[in-house]
Amino acid sequence: MNTKSEPETAAAYDPGAFDRPSVTVDVVALTARDDRLHVLLVRRGVWPFEGQWALPGGFVKMDEDLYAAAQRELCEETGVPAATYLEQLYTFGAPGRDPRTRVISVAYYALLPGPGGGPACAEPEAGSDAAEARWWPVDALPPLAFDHGEIVATALSRLRAKLGYTSVAYALLPEEFTLSELQRVYEVILARPLDKRNFRKKMLAADILEPTPRQRRVGAHRPAQLYRFTRREAVLLD
Amino acid sequence: MNTKSEPETAAAYDPGAFDRPSVTVDVVALTARDDRLHVLLVRRGVWPFEGQWALPGGFVKMDEDLYAAAQRELCEETGVPAATYLEQLYTFGAPGRDPRTRVISVAYYALLPGPGGGPACAEPEAGSDAAEARWWPVDALPPLAFDHGEIVATALSRLRAKLGYTSVAYALLPEEFTLSELQRVYEVILARPLDKRNFRKKMLAADILEPTPRQRRVGAHRPAQLYRFTRREAVLLD
DNA sequence: GGTACTATGTGTTTAATGAACACGAAGTCA
DNA sequence: TGACTTCGTGTTCATTAAACACATAGTACC
Incomplete structure (x- = not known):
């Protein structure tokens, strides 16, 4: 936080007085199956990037914790059960990353057991909002919407590093x-x-x-x- | 991003239609001096936490990169020159962390040379908005506003880890x-x-x-x- | 100018960790 | 009973990390 008086005070009493970025969470859900690492993607049904594959994600609700938002979006959009591991990855906020408006996305990465791993490994189903959802091998991804390719790459390098010391x-x-x-x-x-x-x-x-x-x-x-x-x-x- | 049609579409055409969190950057600026590690804090001039010490930070402008926002807030509020190192740390977004409204803060940590380190080590001056700014030894911090104590602790453990392999x-x-x-x-x-x-x-x-x-x-x-x-x-x- | 003082600069030994490497054991199936 | 396939196990060597002590090059003081 800062000590500026004007914007903060204003924000306290009139949250709508200033333009502000939208905040979303995006989730890189990973699993190992068929001897390959896979990412869960959903196909977009609307502009922009309509028809392209993207990470599951969506807006953070006003009273919702970021972690909870990530867990919720993952389940809602893909139908998979709660992740066995979910950790904040990085926040992507370049001004031009979304053609609609300024969107700052807090990215999480999730790990799920592969097939045979009990309920948490269930197959994805197109969720309430996603046209289609499926696992893609990370070494053969389709073109991704927004900067989601970069987000996936960041998740992979984090997971590789973390595997070494945890x-x-x-x-x-x-x-x-x-x-x-x-x-x-x-x-x-x-x-x-x-x-x-x-x-x-x-x-x-x-x-x-x-x-x-x-x-x-x-x-x-x-x-x-x-x-x-x-x-x-x-x-x-x- | 998600593939929800309603909120995203709405956001694209009417950014004010939904409540949305405020987004700030907070900066943990660190330096070594007098054989101790120090953090740069500013004293708050307004409610909430008026008179208490806090991290420099402030709102992200609509077309501003997060990194640039962090660099800007650091310089504006404390008068110190650009940091020699600035890296995103973590995003803090618990719903109750700011009593005014929902504020999601993207925290950065900055490193600056100590005294004798040329222009980049200049003494802080109360910036345009801060009542007062000074370096505090990390092992003897005053009570901090918001969740800034947690942010500082996160920065320290990151720096310690990073020192080992970079x-x-x-x-x-x-x-x-x-x-x-x-x-x-x-x-x-x-x-x-x-x-x-x-x-x-x-x-x-x-x-x-x-x-x-x-x-x-x-x-x-x-x-x-x-x-x-x-x-x-x-x-x-x- | 000699002596005290103080931080600089330098190697070796030992323990722990990581990397390379091959073969018998326990099952099933034909 | 023999072929096949994955499971399960130790040793050696190289590299890295940890412990440890003394001569050197200056300044200051007598």
Whole structure:
């Protein structure tokens, strides 16, 4: 805040007296499926960028927390359940980014478990307002509306960085999972192969996993031990 | 952005049709002086929090970039020259954070060289709108207006983290400096002593410093070699 | 001019961490 | 019972981080 007397005082008593930007939230929802990282996009039904794909998002309500607005827009527009992880990413506010008027967008990124991850991994349905909603592989995105390409790129680099020093991966996996599945999530996000032995060693040493009494037997080979995260929240490693 | 047709369309053609939050920028300006880290605060002249200390900041103009708004508010309200480093920090938007109306604040943090650092380290003067402006040691702040205490805390933890993997320290030092001065900046920010030999070894190995032809002779002891950063911008280390 | 004073400047050892690397085990299926 | 496929496990080596002490180059004072 500032100490200017005129605009602030005026704003207090007459909120409509000055032009002010619109404020939206946009959500980069990410999930790992089919050994690729995917983003959830909706197809726009109205000008501008009509027919193009864009991030789900919308206006912040007058008495609504930013975090709550992001969660709400994600669910409303895409039909997916609440994200297992949702964090503010960056605020995009270049004057020309929306051709209609000045729009400042607070971007969030969300993580959801992939298929088989329980209710939170449900398929998107076109929400109340979106013409269409679907998952797109991040390495083969269509042209995006507004500056949403930049927003997605920012989200990816944040997620890659965060994967290195926190346990956020929990948000992309179901309650129980094998170490191979966990490793695949890391490989998909980092887009490079990891050494199996080093990976398992590091994960088990990090004290964030515990074995469950169950195994997963699938296919004609040795069954895998199932693990779960000891805490379903992102904790700092090291 | 979203694909809702009603509000967006309305916003495009009648920006005043809906209540919308006010958007401000607040700036956490930091500098190192007297072997302590300091924040620049202004004393508020009007309700609410009249007489209390707050971060410099103010409304974003309709056609103004967020970064430019932060730079402008910093200079206008405190009289300090343009920051050598300015980066977006986080956006604070809890509905009750300002008692007047809904205010969403995009916080930035700025770094300035300490005394002796040339024009950029000039003393603050009460700006056009601020009753008073001065540097406060971060470990002995007065009670702050709004949620500005939280904003300062966020800035400090960001700066501490960033110091570890980038060369941002350049922004807190004058063009030329000694390795001891550089080390003191690190110690002040991290609030712990560092080993001199390890510090020098790491800094020189990072390939971000170059010696100048000059030395600094001050006091009754051996003069120190002066260095400068090879690039006056934050680069990633490792 | 000699001595005290003070910050500068410099290497080595040790511990911890990260990277590379191969093979037997436990299942299913034909 | 043999072929197939994924699971599960240790060691070595290189790199990085942490601990640690003393001679040097100036000034100030006697």
